[in-house]
Every structure is written in structure tokens, then in C-alpha cells.
Amino acid sequence: MNSNNGFIGWLLDPKRRGPLLIAPAIFVLLLVNIIPLMWSFGLSFFKFRANKLKAPDFSWFYNYEKVLQKEKIWEALQTTAIIVAGSVGIQMILGFLLALLFAKKFPLRRILLMLILTPMMLSYVAVAIFFKLFYEPEFGLLSQFVQQFTGEMYVLLATPAGALIGVIIADAWQWTPFVMLLVLAGLVSVPKHLYEAAEIDRVSWWRTFTTITFPYVRSLLLLAVLFRTIETFKIFDVVFILTNGGPGTATETIAVLVYRTAFQYFRTSNSAAMGYILLFIVIVLTSLYLYVIKQRDSEEI
């Protein structure tokens, strides 16, 4: 089998296989992601503004205090939470239903599947711009549709609630295919003979679903929730283009706030602190989530 001489041998030794396999990944991540993250993190402990010539002063938790005291960040977090909950919720339900629809083979399936996957392939900017057009009171399809019934232009984005709904719909529309695809990948990996056996045994649809289908899909569904939540927390382009955080600050998500603080106000270290507070929150949520999953996993066994 393997020659066990010299460095190559040492490298290929079964014990080191694990680290060897993961090393390139860690290396790339370290270089491109982790070092800048550390830099940012460090910066959040200094007072630094990127457009002033002054060198940063070390100031412990000054930035964190300042950020946490400002009402704005709590509002932004709340707004972000609403958008995440709304959008991810819709994606899960709709995605799952769509996946069920496509789990069987039927004529034209491949083409129809592509139709549903297309929204995901569009860029954020494209989606945002065209949804903004759809929501336009004068030119938008939504308003014109409502006008048929009420005769008045419909201005969805005029109210905070309306604006939030507008953002949530645009985002959910774009990413439901993601969930659908993941769930579908799981659904199709269920071995056919299990279904056949269930059919022979005349098992009810619900039982088939919960005992055969769901276990296969579960891990992928959970993965989908995890990733979509993390990504949606960072939502920026759609909000920025669609409503610019308005009306007022009703749809100002944390990412928009961070952008303004970092780039428009040049409160660089302040924005770093904000970012890390967000990171902390997302880490806590994710850990909680993974913990609950593990608990249920062990319960099932």
C-alpha cells in the first residue's frame, strides 16, 4: 500500500489524512477572510476614522458602548429580524411545497424546473431594480393591477409595513428556489423501494411523509434554514435600492446602517464594532440552533 518512508510517508499517514484534507481550505480562508476579520476586530477597539489623518487611539470598549447606547442599532436589528423571519419563513414553506411538487417525474419537468430556478440566478441589483419598478405607483404592475379595482394608484412603499412587505416578497421570491433545490436534492435521494414498500403496505400519506421522506430531507432543510438566515441577516442591496431604508428608517437593516457608518460617515472603528456585535448575535443564534438540532438528533436515537 502506501510507502511509509520519508516526508511523503509522514504526510500521507492515515492519522494525518484529516488535517491534510482540510488544510488547503483553512489556508485560503485564513488568508482572505480571517486576517481581514482580525484587522477589523482589532480596529473596533481603537478610535479610528478612515478619512482623518490621525492615527488610531486605543480606547477599549468605547466604540461598543457608543454603539450599544444608540437606539438606532436596536431599531436596525429589530427591522433586520423582521425581514429575516418573514423572508426565511416564506422561503421554507414555499420552497418545501415547490420541492414536493417537483419530486415526481412528469412531462416537461426539466423545463418547468428551470423556470422556477431562474429567479435565484438573477443578481440582487436586477431583482431590486425590477421589483422597484413593479411597486412603482405610476408605472408598476402592482399598482396598475390594484387600480383596476380601486381606480386609485396603489403605493405599497408608502407605509413602514408596506415597505417591509415589499422587501420581504422580493427577497423571498429570489431565494425560495434555493430552498426548493436543497429539499429536492434530498427528496430524490430517497430510495424508491421504500416508497414502493409503503404503498404495498397501504401506509397513509402522512405516515409515509413523516417516516420515510422527512428524515432524508431534514438535514438539508436545516442546512437551508441555516444558510438562508445567515445570508438574510446581511441583506443590503435589495433594501438599499428598493427603499433606501425608508420610509424614514422603517426598513433600515443593520447592513445598511453599517454601510452608512463605515462609508458615509467614515466612523470606521464604530462600524467595525457594529459588525462584531452583529457577528456575536448571529453566532449566538447559530449555536443555539445547532445545539437544538443536536439535541433532537440524540433524542431520536
Added chain:
Amino acid sequence: MRKRVVGEAGWSHSAIAGAVGFIYFFPVLFIILTAFRNRMDTLATPPKWFFSPTFENFYHIFYRSSSTTSEYISTGFHMYFFNSIYISGMSVILALIIGTLAAYGFSRHPLKGNETYLFIILTTRMLPPIIVIIPIFLIFRLTGLAGSYTGIIMMYTCFNLPFSIWMMKSFFDELNTEIEDAARMDGASERSVFFGICIPQVKAGLAATSVFALILTWNEFLFALLLTNKTTRTMPNAMARTIGGEINVDYGLLAAMICLFLIPIFFVTYALQNQLLRGVTFGTIKK
């Protein structure tokens, strides 16, 4: 009556799926239509569903009218397109390779800090990119990577790693190791176990990961905006050209760009559909 095969359905099912698909696809249809009509038709109230199509928008993608003469100047768009394909393609392939290997490592040779490593990898995706843009910009500048292909490809590979690792690990975890153990006992090397047994079973995972990674990098905007220069600029940048300036969004031009831009992804996804949809019919039993 035709015997109903498990997992298959007939035309009535197609009809439902068709209706759902059409509704879902409708906004995209709107974009495609917009690409073929001029601005005034797009903004017409009530909406103009029947119009005379024009290729003007597509022409404008490649040629721009000059401010001083009446000639047309090339916009260099074909370069953006090529750049997008090259940069996205490379980074997806790299992320797939590195990520799958790492996922296999995490799954089959778990280390003591496995959970932690995986978690840290996940956290790199949690921050809004704007926070790290300045240090990355600086680092790229210092190492001479700014504006180069290598730099942006590395960046994108890095974006895609967390998802590919988590995704592929999830698929590897589902596999039954008995077959692998049996093969090992028969004297097969690690390499042939990996390539011969594991990989074929996770094709759906590979396909899905590729599609998502491709979509992510294809449409990525912020880092492409700041880390590429004239020669390496990508498509989303070109799209930004249609917004603002003298007129509100040039809907037709943007729509035309979107259509062109969709084509490569469409093909890749369509081609990978087989992997995505074909079930694993090995007869493997879930652990």
C-alpha cells in the same frame, strides 16, 4: 388503466406545475420582454403586452454612442462577459475541489476540534462584507493582487468554501460506510475508495453546490466593484452603468444585460439537472 409508477405523475400534474411555474417565473418574463422593447413601451400604462420587438438594447450593450461624433464606440462588454465566466468558473471549481476534500476530511477523519473548525468556517460568512472591504482592499493593494485575476478568484473561492464544505459534509455523512469498509478490506486504496465509491454517490450534492456557488460568484457585486480594474472587470459592474446618470434606470439595457448574463448559468444548471434530479438508486440503506 396505466399502472401508476411510484415517483411518476401524468399531465395533470404537469398542468399544475406549469401554472405554478409560470406565476413564479412571471417577473423574469417581464424582464425578458423589457429587453426587447424600448423604454416608452416598458413604462406604458396600461401595460403593453404586445409590442414590436427591437434589438436596440442588445446593440447598446456592445456599442455606445459617442458624445462628440456620431459614431459608435465599443463598450468592451465582451471582455466583461469573458471575465465573469473565467473568474466565476475558476473559483467554483477551486471551491468545489478544496471544499469537497475538506468535507471528506471532516466527515471521515474527524479531528478533536471538528465542531469548532466547522463553526469558525461558518462564521466567516456571517459578517456584512462592507466591514472587511477596507482591510481586504489594503491587503490586496500591498500584495499587488488588486485588479488581478488571482486576487478576485481567491476571494470568491473563499466565499464559496463554507457552503461547499457544509453541504458536502452533509452528503458524506449520509453515506453508508459499510461499502467503503468492505472495499478497504478488499485492498482498495483510499484514493479509489474516495473516487470510486464516495464521489459517485454524492453527485447531487456536487451539482447543487456548483450551481449555488456559481450563482453567488456570478452575481457578486461589491468585491468585484472594488477589487477589479479595467481588464478584470466583471458583468455586474457593467450593469451598474445602466443606473443613474442622466436618466433613471435604462430598463431596456439592463434587461438585455440580464438576459445575456443569465444564459451561461442557465446552461450550466440545465446540464446539471440530471445530477440534481436523478435519485440515488444504489439501494443503500440510511444508517
Added chain:
Amino acid sequence: MIESFKKFLLVALATLMLVFGSSKVAFSKTVEIVMAAPDWPPTRFMQEYFNSSFPQSGDTEIKLTLDFIPWSNFYTNVAASLTSGEQRYSMVVSDSQWLGAFIEGGYFAKLNKYIDADPELQAIFDDMHQGYKEGYTTYPYKSENYYGFPQFPDNYINFYRTDIFCNPDENIAFREKYGYKLPCTYADWETIVWDNVFDINAFLTRKKGEMLAGKPLEDDMFGITYQAGKDYDFSSMQINGFFWQQGGDIWDESNQPNAQAEGVVNSPQNVKAFQQYLDILGTMHPSHKTGGMGIFEMQALYLEGKIAAMINWVGLGAPVVDPNVSKVVDITGYARQPGTMQDDGTISRWANLGGQPFVLTTWMTDDEIDAAFKIIKWWLSYDTQIAAVKAGGQSCMKSIIYSDGYNALAPWNAAYVASMDWQKDVWHVPEFFELLTQQQEEFDKAITGQIGSKEALDAIAAFQQEILEEAGRIE
């Protein structure tokens, strides 16, 4: 043998000299100026015209390369480039409001010493219209520190539908109802004040199917529109004009550190002015309810014929006369925007100026600075400026705008030139973005009906006071 070889060499040498001599061997070196510019026709023109008409002289070749960045990302790109220290750009097209932020960051160069040393530059500076000189080049605002030169000067004018406003039947009906003339010509519009706009909008707001200017309307019609947009500086630009016209003011940068924000920004005149802005807004196209009816949305409405008039930047005028995108090419007139009647019978037309200057950066070499000034002198010369205006640009050089035939170069020039005397600018201080963003948010809340005008201005005044005190600009 040697003879023929020599001959061959001579011929070869001569050929080489012909080939290379006919190209640029006259230049011993090349200086390249890289300028960050937004991607739109006025800057595209600068690049193309430079390539075709810049008079090279001496033994140094000057190359101007404009790095075109889409408008929507222009600020992000420029900010990232400057703050990261990459020193890529020698010149930058900047918005006047960004001056403070980037000057204090050490990126934009102070030009006084160069101007003082060069009589031609002094002449150019004297030739600039005062309001624009202060707006585009000074930091702090209205001081004598000079930092830039105009790339595209801009201001608000009124674009209106001549087919509606000049229609005889409509005119008769309006006069019957309100007792004065519906403004049709440039001169008519000179007498219009904001109070009249209530009447005009009430008159012109009609539903689909009703008659207007002799034809049944295909869609709902609305009257004069100005902007109400949360993005960037949109609402503020219009509202500032209202403040100034009614005797109020924004925080006065030129009076640091004594000028206050509290009491000034939420003064009774400002509240009254803002309220009037909101009241008139209520008579406009429903799009304003989103709080996102900015300069572009308004333009789209006007181009599609949904509103009778818009008050918008000259810079957005070119599409109005472009038949590919405009339904109102031949039926648009241009006038000054309405003003406010003062107690002494005159009309105040104060407004916030627009447009962009370009600046020099602090890391330029002496060669580059020389080249840059040559470019500037070329850009602001009569021929170039006239060519620019013909291609859709604008000028703010007095010798040019007041010259014969200037108004004929573009249909909106008359209104533009006449409006120039009434331009002021918003603050240039580095805190500009924070002040502006909060102000825009509060304005937006008032525009969308969430809070009242006094509440909004109180919140703005308090915030500005706090930020400016923190920055040491108010004592």
C-alpha cells in the same frame, strides 16, 4: 561591398527615422493624469474631446485617462480608493459637499499657491460665477481656500408642458377660476410664486378620460412636481430652497463656531417653509407618498407625460429632448422655478446649486501638477466650454455664459443662466453625510406622514447641534 553596405545602412536609418519620426518621437516623456469620473455624457465628452482636440505642446505628452465609474457606485468607489491609500487618482470629480470630508482626510489638494503664482489661473478664478466658485471650490464654505474647478455646473429649472400651459381654452378656464394667467412663456413664469402652485395643481389634476388641452386624457394627470426623495440629497435640495426663500437658513458653516443649529434649523420661518413644502407636495403626483420620488422618478413621470411640469436639474435635461425616451420632446418649455414673494414686492428664488467640480489630489508630482493645470486651462477655455455645452454640458464662467449666443446653444440655457444668481450650497463639512442622512430620514418621515413638520425640524436641529458640537464646530 562596404560602399553598398553603407548605402544600405543609410537607407535603413532614413527609413527608421521616417517611420518613428512621423510618430511621437517629438516627446521625450509622457505624463498621465488618471481622473475618477462618473460615467455619463458630460464626462464622456471630456475624454473624447480631450483625445481629439487637446493641443499638445512642448516635449511632454499629456495623457488624460478618465476612469469611468457608474454614478450609482461612484461615491463608494472613490471613497474606498481614497481612504485605502492606493493613490490611484490624480484628479477626482467630486460632489461639492464631499469636499470637507476628503480635504480633512488629506486627499484633496489646496490650490491657492498655484493660483496665486499663475495669472492665467487667477483670471479663470475671477471669471467663475461667484456663487459657483464658493460652492465648488471653497472649504470651509465661502472661505478663501480654493480646492477645485467646475466640471459640470448645475441648477434647478422648471420643465413644463407648453401644449398644456399655452392652450387657449385652458387659459380662459384658469383665468375665470383664479383671476390670473396660466403661465405659458418664460416671462409668464417669472411672475409665479409658490402660492400659485396650489391653484395650478388643483386645476391641472385630472382623472383619466377628462379633457385636457383639447384631448381626452389617457391616464390621470397631475400638475407641477418637485422632488421628495430620501436617497442621497434629493429632498434636502428642494427644501433648502424653501428655507432660504422664507427668510430661514440651515446651519451656517461660514460662521463657525458661533453659528448654531438649534433655533436656526427649527426656527419658526423654517417650520413654516417646510410646512408649505409639504402642503404643496400633497397636491402632487401620489408617487411622493413613498418618500422616494427623487430626481429620477420625477423625470420618468415627466418624460412619460404623466405630470405637467417638473422642477429638476439641468443635468437631467438631455433625455427630455431625446425622442427615444421622451414623449414630450417638442412640447416642453423651460423657465425658472417659482419663488417666494417677499415683503418688498420682489421675488426670492434662492435654491441649492448642483453639479460637480473636480479636484487635484495631494500626491501628485510636480510634472503631474503642471499637466493638470494645462488640462484645466484647456477645459475652461472658451472653445472647449462652448463645445461642451453643445454636447449637453454646462458652464459657469461669466465670460461664457453671458456671451452672445450662449442661450441659443441649448433650450434650457436661458433659465439656467438666470437662475445662477440665486444659488447657495449646503454644508461642506466632513460631517456632511451624517447630517444629511439624518435630515433626509426626518424629512422622509414627515413626507410620508409619520410625523409633523415641527417635530421633524426639532429632531433635525437637535441632532445637528449634537453632532456639530461633538465635532467642535459649534461652541
